[in-house]
Amino acid sequence: MSTVRADVAIIMGSQSDWATMRHAAETLEALGIAHDTRIVSAHRTPQRLYDFAKGAKAEGFKIVIAGAGGAAHLPGMTAALTSLPVFGVPVESKALSGQDSLLSIVQMPAGIPVGTLAIGKSGAVNAALLAAAVLALGDDKLAERLDAWRAEQTAKVADHPMDEA
Numbered sequence: 202m203s204t205v206r207a208d209v210a211i212i213m214g215s216q217s218d219w220a221t222m223r224h225a226a227e228t229l230e231a232l233g234i235a236h237d238t239r240i241v242s243a244h245r246t247p248q249r250l251y252d253f254a255k256g257a258k259a260e261g262f263k264i265v266i267a268g269a270g271g272a273a274h275l276p277g278m279t280a281a282l283t284s285l286p287v288f289g290v291p292v293e294s295k296a297l298s299g300q301d302s303l304l305s306i307v308q309m310p311a312g313i314p315v316g317t318l319a320i321g322k323s324g325a326v327n328a329a330l331l332a333a334a335v336l337a338l339g340d341d342k343l344a345e346r347l348d349a350w351r352a353e354q355t356a357k358v359a360d361h362p363m364d365e366a
């Protein structure tokens with residue numbers, strides 16, 4: 202656990218999710234947003250989930266990014282236990298290519314919102330960008346960094362395709 206105060210908590214159901222969720226961490230890193238990464242599972246470590254979600258606000262987190270695969274209850278259960286914004290990333294599962302993850306994260310009952318992103322790496326990157334956009338509402342310097350990140354992305358898109366080596 203980090204001792205530095207972090208705005209964003211990135212939690213994931215298993216070590217195996219890190220290959221996906223590290224893209225969220227790297228994107229936050231690129232934007233200079235302090236974050237913490239933890240393995241928390243509604244299924245395998247329910248007490249850890251309860252303690253994390255109940256204490257997340259007091260720890261100073263402003264946003265939670267939760268990635269899980271398969272029967273992905275982690276984002277929804279986290280949202281049930283905290284009123285912080287929760288962004289859910291469906292991790293691509295082997296058996297069903299992440300469709301199970303997506304549907305189990307996105308279909309929340311009215312009253313407990315989870316902002317659900319795309320399956321896999323795109324979702325992890327976009328969860329971080331969405332977190333950045335929310336935090337930038339109250340942080341002009343971050344808003345500038347986010348604009349610069351977007352401009353850099355735009356500048357990297359070629360006008361014409363070329364043959365790949």
Ligand SMILES: Nc1c(C(=O)O)ncn1[C@@H]1O[C@H](COP(=O)(O)O)[C@@H](O)[C@H]1O
Nearest residue numbers: 214215217242243244269270273274275
């Ligand atoms: N969906 C959940 C939850 C949860 O939702 O609490 N905890 C673990 N898992 C998922 O199980 C998948 C397989 O995990 P293992 O690779 O450890 O067997 C992972 O994608 C994880 O997110």
